[in-house]
Amino acid sequence: MTRRNTEGKRPAQGQPATRLAAPDPAAWAQLATLRRALYRFLAVIYLPPDEDRYRQLLEAARTIRADRALLAHFHWYLHWQPLLDHLTNEHPPNVAELLRAYTSLFVIGPGGRPSCSLYASSYLDPDRRLAGFISLQVEQQYRTAGFVLAPQMHELPDHLAIELEFVAALCAYEAEAWQARAAAHLRAILQQERHFLDTFVGSWLPELARRLVHDDMTGVYSAAAEAATALVRHDLDLLAILLSQVDEV
Amino acid sequence: MTALRGNGAEQPNSSLRIAILLCEHVEGLGNAVNLAAIQQWFAEHDPAVVLRVVPQLCTARPAGLPDLLAALAVDRIVFGLCREQRHLERIAAQVRQAGLDPLGLETVNLGVAIVGPTDPETATRTARRLLAGAVAKVRSYPGSSVDNVKPRLPHRLSRRGFLGLPLLTNETVPSILRRQCAAERGCTLCAQACPHGALQPQDGEIVLEKMRCQSCAFCVTTCPREALFFPGSTSAQIEAQVRALLAPEPGEVQPYGLLYVCEEVATTLAAVQPGWLPVRLPCVAMVPPTWYLAPLLLGASVVGVLPCSAHCPPALTQTIEERVQFAQHFLQAVGFPSDLIQFRPIDASGPVAERSDIQSLRRYPEPPGAVFSLQPKIIASLLLELARLGSDPSGASSPSQQSAFAHHAAPLGIVQIDQAVCTACGLCAAICPTEALQAETTAEHWTLRFEAASCIACAQCVSVCPEQTRGAIRVHRMISWEQLLAGPRVLAQDRVTRCVRCGASIAPARMVDRVMALLGNESPGLRENLAQYCASCRFIAGPAAGRPEHDT
Numbered sequence: 001m002t003r004r005n006t007e008g009k010r011p012a013q014g015q016p017a018t019r020l021a022a023p024d025p026a027a028w029a030q031l032a033t034l035r036r037a038l039y040r041f042l043a044v045i046y047l048p049p050d051e052d053r054y055r056q057l058l059e060a061a062r063t064i065r066a067d068r069a070l071l072a073h074f075h076w077y078l079h080w081q082p083l084l085d086h087l088t089n090e091h092p093p094n095v096a097e098l099l100r101a102y103t104s105l106f107v108i109g110p111g112g113r114p115s116c117s118l119y120a121s122s123y124l125d126p127d128r129r130l131a132g133f134i135s136l137q138v139e140q141q142y143r144t145a146g147f148v149l150a151p152q153m154h155e156l157p158d159h160l161a162i163e164l165e166f167v168a169a170l171c172a173y174e175a176e177a178w179q180a181r182a183a184a185h186l187r188a189i190l191q192q193e194r195h196f197l198d199t200f201v202g203s204w205l206p207e208l209a210r211r212l213v214h215d216d217m218t219g220v221y222s223a224a225a226e227a228a229t230a231l232v233r234h235d236l237d238l239l240a241i242l243l244s245q246v247d248e249v
Numbered sequence: 250m251t252a253l254r255g256n257g258a259e260q261p262n263s264s265l266r267i268a269i270l271l272c273e274h275v276e277g278l279g280n281a282v283n284l285a286a287i288q289q290w291f292a293e294h295d296p297a298v299v300l301r302v303v304p305q306l307c308t309a310r311p312a313g314l315p316d317l318l319a320a321l322a323v324d325r326i327v328f329g330l331c332r333e334q335r336h337l338e339r340i341a342a343q344v345r346q347a348g349l350d351p352l353g354l355e356t357v358n359l360g361v362a363i364v365g366p367t368d369p370e371t372a373t374r375t376a377r378r379l380l381a382g383a384v385a386k387v388r389s390y391p392g393s394s395v396d397n398v399k400p401r402l403p404h405r406l407s408r409r410g411f412l413g414l415p416l417l418t419n420e421t422v423p424s425i426l427r428r429q430c431a432a433e434r435g436c437t438l439c440a441q442a443c444p445h446g447a448l449q450p451q452d453g454e455i456v457l458e459k460m461r462c463q464s465c466a467f468c469v470t471t472c473p474r475e476a477l478f479f480p481g482s483t484s485a486q487i488e489a490q491v492r493a494l495l496a497p498e499p500g501e502v503q504p505y506g507l508l509y510v511c512e513e514v515a516t517t518l519a520a521v522q523p524g525w526l527p528v529r530l531p532c533v534a535m536v537p538p539t540w541y542l543a544p545l546l547l548g549a550s551v552v553g554v555l556p557c558s559a560h561c562p563p564a565l566t567q568t569i570e571e572r573v574q575f576a577q578h579f580l581q582a583v584g585f586p587s588d589l590i591q592f593r594p595i596d597a598s599g600p601v602a603e604r605s606d607i608q609s610l611r612r613y614p615e616p617p618g619a620v621f622s623l624q625p626k627i628i629a630s631l632l633l634e635l636a637r638l639g640s641d642p643s644g645a646s647s648p649s650q651q652s653a654f655a656h657h658a659a660p661l662g663i664v665q666i667d668q669a670v671c672t673a674c675g676l677c678a679a680i681c682p683t684e685a686l687q688a689e690t691t692a693e694h695w696t697l698r699f700e701a702a703s704c705i706a707c708a709q710c711v712s713v714c715p716e717q718t719r720g721a722i723r724v725h726r727m728i729s730w731e732q733l734l735a736g737p738r739v740l741a742q743d744r745v746t747r748c749v750r751c752g753a754s755i756a757p758a759r760m761v762d763r764v765m766a767l768l769g770n771e772s773p774g775l776r777e778n779l780a781q782y783c784a785s786c787r788f789i790a791g792p793a794a795g796r797p798e799h800d801t
């Protein structure tokens with residue numbers, strides 16, 4: 001869905017000489033990699049379902065469930081179970097059902113308008129104007145991190161799936177920074193992650209989740225919004241702790 | 250336990266299935282606990298409870314716990330352990346894996362609690378009570394939300410630790426129930442109380458900074474609207490636990506003491522004499538004064554508190570001591586022995602047994618309504634009930650209509666207004682989180698009413714009063730029987746000044762007087778304009794009434 005702009009302006013690696021002295025950065029790199037996978041999984045859910053994507057989604061859900069002994073150490077796992085139940089039970093909703101639900105929830109609802117918009121602008125812009133200043137702000141965040149949308153992606157930058165994909169990309173950068181053990185670079189990435197989760201994804205996801213509880217007949221989209229909200233809240237706490245640790249170095 | 254949207258309001262549900270998982274070594278404790286007898290008791294009294302003995306429950310990660318929980322299809326879990334479980338995080342993960350919320354599970358350390366009893370019967374009875382208490386507590390568990398957890402870094406990170414991933418631990422933190430919170434009116438009680446500065450008022454809301462929170466739950470009992478929700482330590486959960494711990498049992502004559510114990514010192518319980526039933530709390534400083542008194546009405550012969558000595562900030566230890574003192578002095582004032590409440594009874598020898606001769610409150614019927622609630626009206630009715638029983642053992646008469654009981658840790662208070670100074674601005678009523686003060690403006694009058702049964706003496710009304718330095722309003726921490734019994738009363742009243750032009754209300758007369766006094770020798774025109782006209786007519790009528798000569 002996205003590719004990385006190698007000439008982008010994301011913080012240059014290893015610039016400051018500060019070496020990270022935190023114990024076992026490799027373990028934190030691994031956690032960042034896991035979080036990346038989870039955000040990507042969530043991002044795919046909020047793209048229009050097609051056969052290929054759907055198959056991958058079910059496969060990913062089964063993989064996550066298979067790792068439950070590990071994942072259950074995180075409190076958010078409890079909030080992921082309804083979603084995983086939907087996608088791994090014997091009769092998951094089929095693609096046609098999901099597509100119908102997706103269209104009526106997010107594209108054209110009963111009155112010609114979607115009941116639950118997937119664009120941040122619909123929640124954060126005081127005039128609810130799509131492609132307005134919220135989209136610009138989000139795009140600015142992407143540019144700063146050197147993240148560009150793939151040409152085949154015809155969506156506004158503040159679409160939920162793209163925002164989640166961006167968080168996944170930041171997690172990947174974070175994993176690299178842990179491996180490189182460069183404290184200043186790592187701090188910059190952690191701060192950007194926190195800022196983006198707090199100001200963008202995390203600020204409107206709960207409202208989307210609330211609306212979906214009423215409108216989503218499949219249960220998949222509302223469970224995914226709950227799962228995403230739990231993960232984002234957890235990560236905001238985690239990032240606060242990690243930042244305090246990195247600052248100590 | 251799958252209920253994840255904790256709002257602190259759910260009622261205990263007797264249809265919930267509850268599992269008690271017991272360590273295999275429990276049978277060897279306290280001179281041989283009779284597990285069969287405990288099992289039989291639950292089968293007869295609480296059939297929704299299933300009891301299972303699980304190998305290695307205390308020592309390591311018990312094998313197959315998620316599968317066992319899934320097979321039992323339970324909603325809540327109680328662990329009966331023979332010693333402190335040091336792998337609680339791993340147990341919690343297994344509980345989560347089974348789809349249950351670990352914040353709702355309860356562990357009972359039977360090892361330290363029943364080590365003293367000398368005969369198997371006493372050991373079995375104590376173990377059964379402790380388990381029944383835990384069952385009642387988890388049954389009242391209202392569920393948690395994502396806000397109730399804060400991840401914490403492990404003390405030591407090890408790559409080999411757990412599949413290479415850093416194992417975060419999870420701590421319980423309070424969440425704010427916005428619908429119940431009065432922060433919008435200016436209440437900041439909890440923020441003022443938090444010893445770690447973790448709660449902050451922000452744009453009419455209280456915000457928790459999780460990083461600062463130390464999970465002490467002290468804030469929880471400072472909120473008179475029960476708007477702070479701390480899973481595992483809600484007043485309803487603690488009350489359910491205490492009621493079950495102290496529930497009368499036919500033929501059982503042994504008196505029991507109820508002991509509030511800080512989590513930090515739970516393991517030193519072994520030093521406590523038999524007969525104490527422990528209630529573990531994140532920090533015993535959270536115990537409000539009435540939680541010392543209420544168990545006496547539920548059958549406790551004596552109530553004690555065991556704070557930790559090393560970890561508690563001195564201010565919190567002082568709070569505990571003051572509240573204990575209040576409870577002791579209160580009991581004495583209403584005619585009961587003050588040593589029904591004991592601070593650090595750990596060194597006393599056989600306190601419960603020795604106190605069996607005292608005039609226990611057990612013989613009175615157990616109050617049916619909530620007695621642990623933090624709502625001032627319930628606090629007031631509990632104190633009134635104790636006073637009624639104390640002043641007249643038959644329970645027939647009321648406390649003296651004249652008396653009052655003042656104490657610096659009293660949970661209630663009264664407000665006094667100096668009518669000569671009060672300007673009737675109504676700010677005191679606007680901020681009052683319990684609506685003990687209520688201001689009302691009718692066509693003719695401005696009235697300030699006060700209800701002593703709703704006043705928690707928080708003094709927030711004093712802090713916002715613009716005339717506080719002149720003594721317009723005073724708060725006294727005291728239980729005024731007279732005012733409690735009298736109900737709401739008028740504290741201040743004034744006539745409303747009306748616009749001479751349109752008849753609309755301008756302000757209460759004393760506010761106009763105060764403005765005039767502050768204006769001093771300003772131009773008579775301005776004084777007349779402000780005193781006689783409403784805001785709309787002031788400028789229309791300006792020339793006739795004397796337009797202000799300069800901006801004010």
Ligand code: SF4
Pocket residue numbers: 425429430431432436437438439440455471472473474475476477682
């Ligand atoms: S004490 Fe209670 S009502 Fe007052 S601000 Fe805190 S949570 Fe809200």
Ligand code: SF4
Pocket residue numbers: 422423442443444445446447448457461462463464465466467468469
């Ligand atoms: S639990 Fe303790 S530290 Fe946390 S907010 Fe409440 S009073 Fe403060």
